[in-house]
Amino acid sequence: MTETVPALIPMTRARRRRPFLIVGAATIAALLVLGVIGPLFVPGAAEIVGKAFLPPSAEHWFGTDSFGRDIFARCVHAIRLDLALGVSVAVLAMVIGSAVGVISGYLGGVVDDVVMRLVDILMAFPGFILAMILLVSVGDSLPNLAAALAVAQIAPFVRLVRAKALSERELDYVAASRVSGAGWLRVAFRHVLPNSIRPAAVQLTLVCGYSILNVAGLAYLGIGIHPPTAEWGVMVAEGATNMLTGQWWTAFFPGLMIAITVMALHFIGDDLAGDRA
Amino acid sequence: MLRYLLRRLAISAITVLGLALVVFLVVRILPGDAAAARLGPEASQGDIDALRAEYGLDQPIIVQLGRYLFGLLQGDLGTAVSTGRPVADELFARLPASIELAVAGLLVALLIGFPLGMLAAAHRGRIPDVVARIFAVLGSSMAPVWLGLLLIFGLYSLAHLFPGPVGRLPIGMPPPPHITGSYVLDGLLTGQFAVSGEALRYLALPALTLGLGASAAVLKMVRSAMIATHESGFVRTAIAYGVPGREVLWRDQLRNAMLQVLTAIGLVFGFLLGGNVIVERLFSWPGVGRIAFDALGSNDLELLQGYALIIGVMYITLNFVVDLLYGVIDPRIRLGGRAS
Numbered sequence: 359m360t361e362t363v364p365a366l367i368p369m370t371r372a373r374r375r376r377p378f379l380i381v382g383a384a385t386i387a388a389l390l391v392l393g394v395i396g397p398l399f400v401p402g403a404a405e406i407v408g409k410a411f412l413p414p415s416a417e418h419w420f421g422t423d424s425f426g427r428d429i430f431a432r433c434v435h436a437i438r439l440d441l442a443l444g445v446s447v448a449v450l451a452m453v454i455g456s457a458v459g460v461i462s463g464y465l466g467g468v469v470d471d472v473v474m475r476l477v478d479i480l481m482a483f484p485g486f487i488l489a490m491i492l493l494v495s496v497g498d499s500l501p502n503l504a505a506a507l508a509v510a511q512i513a514p515f516v517r518l519v520r521a522k523a524l525s526e527r528e529l530d531y532v533a534a535s536r537v538s539g540a541g542w543l544r545v546a547f548r549h550v551l552p553n554s555i556r557p558a559a560v561q562l563t564l565v566c567g568y569s570i571l572n573v574a575g576l577a578y579l580g581i582g583i584h585p586p587t588a589e590w591g592v593m594v595a596e597g598a599t600n601m602l603t604g605q606w607w608t609a610f611f612p613g614l615m616i617a618i619t620v621m622a623l624h625f626i627g628d629d630l631a632g633d634r635a
Numbered sequence: 636m637l638r639y640l641l642r643r644l645a646i647s648a649i650t651v652l653g654l655a656l657v658v659f660l661v662v663r664i665l666p667g668d669a670a671a672a673r674l675g676p677e678a679s680q681g682d683i684d685a686l687r688a689e690y691g692l693d694q695p696i697i698v699q700l701g702r703y704l705f706g707l708l709q710g711d712l713g714t715a716v717s718t719g720r721p722v723a724d725e726l727f728a729r730l731p732a733s734i735e736l737a738v739a740g741l742l743v744a745l746l747i748g749f750p751l752g753m754l755a756a757a758h759r760g761r762i763p764d765v766v767a768r769i770f771a772v773l774g775s776s777m778a779p780v781w782l783g784l785l786l787i788f789g790l791y792s793l794a795h796l797f798p799g800p801v802g803r804l805p806i807g808m809p810p811p812p813h814i815t816g817s818y819v820l821d822g823l824l825t826g827q828f829a830v831s832g833e834a835l836r837y838l839a840l841p842a843l844t845l846g847l848g849a850s851a852a853v854l855k856m857v858r859s860a861m862i863a864t865h866e867s868g869f870v871r872t873a874i875a876y877g878v879p880g881r882e883v884l885w886r887d888q889l890r891n892a893m894l895q896v897l898t899a900i901g902l903v904f905g906f907l908l909g910g911n912v913i914v915e916r917l918f919s920w921p922g923v924g925r926i927a928f929d930a931l932g933s934n935d936l937e938l939l940q941g942y943a944l945i946i947g948v949m950y951i952t953l954n955f956v957v958d959l960l961y962g963v964i965d966p967r968i969r970l971g972g973r974a975s
Contacts, residue, residue: 475650490927492661575913579931591778594780601792624772
């Protein structure tokens, strides 16, 4: 779901212990390493390594799926795709949302009113539904999936950056820049934006996580990424029926990978947001 | 208050209109041809054209838009191409099931999130806070499908505590007479307590799936609201005057924190609405989300359009009510004239 980030504590305030940040960052780092070098050491994503539905064992850590493919290997192969999707969606949404937000907040007036109404409309949908409708409309493909998920997450970025820009534009340094002859675009992007972007940075980590969750949700509905691609959400969807017949491992481990990844991102975001959030 | 109300109403109306436009435009870019999909691969081009003409799909976009908006004003959401029935009928028939599920999910979220959030705020920085924080992160990190599967596996397949994912009632059990549309409530109202009990058992797992995820958001918001009020001037003054801690907590902090809790409810409900496609598919729950899923498969754009619209309108209405309650609770907002 979409939630915005409350007030931040000043960056200068030093805090000694930050266990959540450390755990989160270490997890993501470990995933990155596994994602980059892991595929060299495990069987291929489509390779059939044994019988179907072998339970987890020393040989097949996460067991095998209905085709006899190694689930651990597939989970490792999926890391790159899932992280790349999460990050690109979050960055795309942040770049567009921040640009619109800073212009809206800095200019104010009619522009701001129009932008805020548009944001209201975007926010009238739960992000997941918006992404679903958009994706169905433009057609399934990886770039379209990323774009649809990004559009669904733009609104909170606009709001966060706009709110900060509204207060920043009243400050002396903005006036100083203006009287020294800088145009509005330059003032907005060169001066106001860097000072308004921090709440968006927290949102970035959260959106990265939502996107991975949303990819999984869409995959379960049969849109976005399809089998036989090795992607965590697709694997959960494929394993959903096995769960009811007792082969719990087919959906359990890919879902666990999602949970661990998103949790690590949330830990990082929560730490950046400060302990009031 | 009247000015505030009118302003909020106008904004909501504009948003609904914008929503209708956006839904229409988005759905019309759909690549598939609903008429061709409905008639199947053996249909001749002539049949397809005839059906397209029947539904007005051959008209220019602007004419279709005009008809669509005109129809909306009369409560006409068009005709579902895949079933031939009016979209409004399809959706409204299924809406009670979805609302029952969403409300149950909201109750679960509030019952778990609220006390944990207060506990975390009261013990800020100490063990209960850390535990609550981990719970919150955990709750929002699980894919809804996965959480649902875990609950089904644990509480149905292994423990046999709850029924499997087969809908709202055991197969063969007739639903209670329609009063509110909620089987649990209707069973109680008509004295069919056995039906009501079964309905509740079937409701438990899907509601838990939706509510657990949402409880994390409630927890976070209650916690930060309680902390914010704890640090505010009036609480500090009350404490300085020697008002007992418990009284400060219940009278000053909680009442002021309620504002943000209202926001939480609005957001959480959005989350519940967004999650219903997945949860309704997983639990074979016959609600609007299930219709949306079927519409995805049959490429029925009219139906998808209606679904998106109905979700959006429910969300806007809810936020409108939240805004109003804000104004009622907090005079600063209605007098300032702008709540955002």
